[in-house]
Amino acid sequence: MSDWVEACAAGDIDEEDVMRFDHSGLTYAIYRSPDDEYFATDGLCTHEKVHLAEGLVMDDIIECPKHNGRFNYKTGDARGAPVCVNLKTYPVKVDAGKVLIQIG
Amino acid sequence: MTAITSSAASPRDYSLTGRDARLAVENGLAAAEWYHTEIPRKQMKELMQRSDQPAIRDTIIWLAAFVVSAAGGIWFWGSWWCVPFLFVYGTLYGSSTDSRWHECGHGTAFRTQWMNDVVYQLACFMIMRNPVTWRWSHTRHHTDTIIVGRDPEIAVMRPPDLLRVVLNFFGILDAWHAMTDMLRNAAGNISAAEKSFIPEQEQPKAIRVARVWLAIYIATIALALYLHSWLPLMLVGLPRLYGAWHHVMTGLLQHGGLAENVVDHRLNSRTVYMNPISRFIYWNMNYHVEHHMFPMVPYHALPKLHETIRHDLPAPTPSILAGYREMIPAFLRQLRNEDYFLKRALPPTAKPYREELHNDNPVSAAAE
Numbered sequence: 369m370s371d372w373v374e375a376c377a378a379g380d381i382d383e384e385d386v387m388r389f390d391h392s393g394l395t396y397a398i399y400r401s402p403d404d405e406y407f408a409t410d411g412l413c414t415h416e417k418v419h420l421a422e423g424l425v426m427d428d429i430i431e432c433p434k435h436n437g438r439f440n441y442k443t444g445d446a447r448g449a450p451v452c453v454n455l456k457t458y459p460v461k462v463d464a465g466k467v468l469i470q471i472g
Numbered sequence: 473m474t475a476i477t478s479s480a481a482s483p484r485d486y487s488l489t490g491r492d493a494r495l496a497v498e499n500g501l502a503a504a505e506w507y508h509t510e511i512p513r514k515q516m517k518e519l520m521q522r523s524d525q526p527a528i529r530d531t532i533i534w535l536a537a538f539v540v541s542a543a544g545g546i547w548f549w550g551s552w553w554c555v556p557f558l559f560v561y562g563t564l565y566g567s568s569t570d571s572r573w574h575e576c577g578h579g580t581a582f583r584t585q586w587m588n589d590v591v592y593q594l595a596c597f598m599i600m601r602n603p604v605t606w607r608w609s610h611t612r613h614h615t616d617t618i619i620v621g622r623d624p625e626i627a628v629m630r631p632p633d634l635l636r637v638v639l640n641f642f643g644i645l646d647a648w649h650a651m652t653d654m655l656r657n658a659a660g661n662i663s664a665a666e667k668s669f670i671p672e673q674e675q676p677k678a679i680r681v682a683r684v685w686l687a688i689y690i691a692t693i694a695l696a697l698y699l700h701s702w703l704p705l706m707l708v709g710l711p712r713l714y715g716a717w718h719h720v721m722t723g724l725l726q727h728g729g730l731a732e733n734v735v736d737h738r739l740n741s742r743t744v745y746m747n748p749i750s751r752f753i754y755w756n757m758n759y760h761v762e763h764h765m766f767p768m769v770p771y772h773a774l775p776k777l778h779e780t781i782r783h784d785l786p787a788p789t790p791s792i793l794a795g796y797r798e799m800i801p802a803f804l805r806q807l808r809n810e811d812y813f814l815k816r817a818l819p820p821t822a823k824p825y826r827e828e829l830h831n832d833n834p835v836s837a838a839a840e
Contacts, residue, residue, distance in 0.1 A: 385517065416503055416615060424520045424768055426583070433768050435611045436579045449604075450611040452671055 372461070372468040375408070379465070386430060386441075388421035391471065396458065397421050398467055399441045401428065406460045407441050408469040414446065414453035483810065484620045484732075486629045488668045492621030496733070501619045507736040507826065508765045509784040519769045519777050522583035526772040527575075530752070531591060534572070538564055542707060549703050558706060562715025563753065566643060569595035570719035571755035571771075577607055580770040581755070597685060599719075600650035600712050602657060604678035608670045614767055618732050618740040624669060628728050630810035632803040637724065643716035650712075657682035718753055722746070725795040726760045729802030729814045736825055737764040739816060743778065743788040744795045761785050784823060786816035 375389040381400040388411055389396045395411030397420045409430070413420055418434040425431075430441040437451030444455040459470040485492040496502045511519070541564065544557030575581040576592035596603040609624040616622035628637060639645050656663070662675045670678060689709060696704040722744075731739040738761055746758045757763060759774040762781065769777050782788070789795045798814060805812045818824065 415611075422516075424517070424522075426522060431579070431768065433766075435614055436767060438579070438585075449607050449674065452673065 371472055372470050375467045375469050377465055378406070378462050378467055381406075381467075384425050384427075386421050386423065386425050388419055389469070394471075395419065396469065396471075397430065397441070398460070398469065399425060399430065401425075401442070406462055406467050408458040408460045409439070409441050409444055409455040413437055413439075413451065414455060415451045420455075484630055486620055486626060488621065488624055488665045490621055493668075494621070496616070496619050496622045501616070501733055501735065502622050503615050504735045506617075506765075507738070507823075509781040509823075511766075511780060515780065516766075519766070519773050519780070521773070522580065522770060523772070524583045524587065526770075527581040527587070527591075530755070531587075533752075534564065534568065545706065546703065549701075549706075558711075558714070561707070562711040563718050564715065565598050565711035566713065566715025567718035567720075567722075568753045568755075569598040570723065571753065571757050573599050573601060573603075573606070574610070574757065575755050575771050577603075577610055578767055580768065597688070598712065600647060600654070602653065602678050602681055602685075604674055604681060605653075605657075605666055605670060608674065612669045614764065617737060617764055618727050618730070618734075620732050624665070626732075627724055627726070628803065630732070630806050632806050634803060634807075637720075637803075641717050641720045643713040643720075646716070647712050654682045654685055658686045718750070721792065722750060722754045722758065725789070725792065725799065726757070728795075729799040729806075731813050731815060737761050738785055738818065738822075739825060742795065742816075743785065744792060745788055745790050746792055750792065783819065783821040786818055786822075 373391055375391075375396070375398050376387060378400075381387045381398060383400055383404060384402045385400055387398045389398050389408075390411075397409050397411045399407040399409070401407065409420070411419055411421060413432040413434065415432065415437050416434060418432055420430050420432055420439075422433040423431045424433070425441070428440050428442050429438050429447065431438050432451070435450045437449070438447040439445065439451060439455045440447060441455070442457075444457040446452055446454050461468050461470075487493065537560065541557045541561035545554050545561050548554035548557060572581070572591050572595035576588040576595065579585060579588050581591065582588045593603055596606065613623050613625040618626055620626075636645055653663075657679050660679055662670065662678065666678070667675070692704050692708045696702060702710075725742055725744050727740055727742065730742060734740055741761045741764050743761045744758045746754065751758060756771040756774040759778050762769070762774050762777045762785075765781070766777060778788075789798070802812065802814050
């Protein structure tokens with residue numbers, strides 16, 4: 369059973385930026401791409417459990433603030449050392465100005 | 473600045489697979505949460521912004537300086553006039569590559585990743601650091617900065633081996649170790665220490681690079697023998713020796729004489745004001761506390777970051793000379809007492825050190 373959970377208002381995230389969202393003891397990262405689409409991944413880097421929401425979004429890349437590991441936040445793909453394990457991604461939709469992510 | 477004798481256990485075991493490596497994990501010093509100055513997200517985003525332009529400009533100047541100095545060295549080879557040209561060439565080859573390797577390894581110098589990769593590979597070859605091994609060792613250095621048994625890049629271990637330090641101004645031991653590591657890797661051998669920080673799937677890449685480099689050095693030696701001239705080796709390989717002085721001079725200042733086993737870069741790293749030429753060679757890594765606290769900030773934005781957070785940092789060391797004036801006596805003192813280190817004083821505007829996290833409860837302390 370998977371649930372759609374309200375993460376934030378669409379306007380809470382700047383374009384080409386990321387925001388942390390904690391829910392049920394887990395942490396997620398919500399992204400707004402330069403072309404105004406929303407995405408969600410696990411919130412911690414797969415390398416050393418650093419919060420990605422403190423990192424830098426460039427185009428479709430999120431860069432971890434600790435070791436500059438890069439992921440494609442749209443697909444979760446790890447884009448080279450020091451990250452080797454892909455990020456888990458989650459479906460996202462925007463409904464009535466709210467960003468919802470499907471967890472489960 | 474306060475001089476501290478800590479109650480840390482000694483002698484230290486800097487091995488990545490030894491006693492202190494295990495203790496660091498048990499004590500929570502490995503992969504710990506480090507102090508960082510609070511910066512509003514909007515401001516941080518501005519500081520982190522990537523741009524190709526500054527690094528392209530600097531790289532054009534850098535490559536042009538290589539070409540002109542190499543041309544002068546070749547043209548005047550056999551006369552004393554080649555010396556100043558080779559001095560410049562050697563410093564570019566054996567020192568400026570340290571910062572290029574470093575910044576491009578972080579992926580922050582250029583916005584365009586392939587540009588970072590090209591300069592990274594070139595600089596790694598010149599500075600004789602396997603690009604795979606050192607990418608991972610540097611990752612560990614940022615995770616566990618100056619944590620004994622965890623950080624593979626502690627330049628001066630305690631008690632300091634000052635002969636080693638002096639020899640490395642001429643690249644002698646570093647180059648020797650680099651060559652033996654290259655031969656070992658080229659033979660397909662990854663050491664236990666390397667295995668401790670390079671993931672298994674990355675290890676074959678380190679071997680491949682070592683084999684390519686070995687082929688380049690063999691070709692250079694063959695050319696030197698064919699020409700009956702040292703010149704090819706003066707341009708490839710030997711500059712790592714005769715041009716190492718600047719990167720050792722600046723590199724020692726990064727952490728030399730400061731605290732070990734703390735989780736606050738203000739205690740174990742040093743920001744030093746430097747002249748513009750050294751800053752060009754060093755790509756602003758003189759702002760070293762800032763770099764460690766926020767490795768996402770590109771080199772060209774470090775002066776701005778410094779101004780943003782300096783209220784929360786120890787006063788910067790005013791010059792390279794001032795850095796050595798505090799560091800050399802600390803090294804000499806550590807010969808007698810390896811627990812001794814320099815504790816940097818914070819300004820009143822800074823958040824205090826979390827003393828309970830830091831193994832620096834003084835047995836004896838004296839103001840300097």
